[in-house]
Amino acid sequence: MYVVIVYDVSVERVNKVKKFLRQHLHWVQNSVFEGEVTRAEFERIKATLQQLIDENEDSIVIYKLRSRPFREIIGVEKNPMGDII
Template sequence: MYVLIVYDVNVKRVNNVKKFLRQHLHWVQNSVFEGEITKAEFERIKATLRELIDEDEDSVVIYRFRSMPAREVIGVEKNPMGDVI
């Protein structure tokens, strides 16, 4: 599955969330990651994010797609993905 994860996390936790997501997904912009993952990876990512954030204060939104969605960038791409397979 292809996922897009967007988060708004307190500054005290933001580096831990970013560091964790960089291990699994492609960084697109500040607080935005995307990539192709397995169902098992998806469950692991969700479980770890629950441990890293404060659910009473932080927000993580996960979009799931069956395949990579069409993508268009207007302006400067922060972290070019190139040809992702």
């Protein structure tokens, strides 16, 4: 499945969340990650994010898609997908 994860977390947790997501997904721009994951990977990502954040302060939105979406960039692309090895 293809996922897009968008987060808004407190300053003291933002680096932990970003570092964790970079291990599993492609960084698109500030607070946005996307990529193809298996069901098991998705469940691990979700469980770890729940441990990293404070659910009373922070917000994470996960979009699950069946296939990779069409992307159109207007302006500067922060981290081109071509950078993936």
